[in-house]
Amino acid sequence: MVKPEDAFRQTGWAGLRARLFHLHFVLRRPMTLGVRGLIHDMASNSIFLIRHTYVPGWQLPGGGVEVGETLAEALARELAEEGNIALTSPPMLKSMHFNRRASRRDHVGFYVIEHFSQTAPKLPDHEIAEACFFPLDRLPEKTTPATLRRIAEVFDGEQPSPYW
Template identity: 60%
Template sequence: MNDAASIVKKPLFRARLFHIWLRLSRPMTLGMRGVVFDADTNSVFLVRHTYVKGWHFPGGGVEPGESTQAALARELAEEGNIEILRRPELKSFHFNRHASSRDHVAVYLITDFRQTRPHVPDREIAEARFFRLDALPDGTSDGTRRRIAEIFDGAPVSDEW
């Protein structure tokens, strides 16, 4: 190998090793939630999981090699048969220490969508439906209520979930 090729490959190799070390030493999880808002009925779409109490925005974890928006589209389809018709708006980003010391959640507002059919309960989602902002169900999670206040009532956006 000539000297020029060696000079180019060593930094690339070192950079790759550095990124591998970072991934192993500082694992971080990333999730997203979708605030699906129907302006005609002034309502948001919430889900009730089979494995955790309360009502929450649909969403979940971002898989390796997946963008937050691709994960959002996947989760909305899985949890509510909701198809995003226009690019969602990133509203906020939060540290979720309740999940882990390295968890972060992106929150997107979706106002242009289509629900292809009602969600049928399954092993993950016990119920999924729209609720008026002034009539949220009992058990709506605190994090969900805080995001609603931030997006729709002008409350200050918290760094924490």
């Protein structure tokens, strides 16, 4: 059985030319893509934040999307690595942001997660200095500005910024 998307797949010279153009654009205009997740424990009205060992401030967990990985797969991997958190239902993509502080080509997919489990508290390691849940009314003093903007967009109805 032929898949519907195969009807649009270019083959032969046209397919090779399309792949060469794609390679040219990858080399000429490389772009990075990341994910971040706001994990909301509705029972305690708290959110999960991390503090890295190599950058200051408390922030939402997340990281880069690897080659061949979907945004949702990257998010699930990063949440497991940075917080021992497993998704129990699909996360909700809230917004996309241009992260001009990281580079001129970096974008971040921002997800809201309300259905999850934590297999164990996250212990410090070489990447994560601290990780824990904080009540929304008692966030740590050194929460990053981008994290505070995302929280305001989710809980205070602020208009999502196009910038991270």
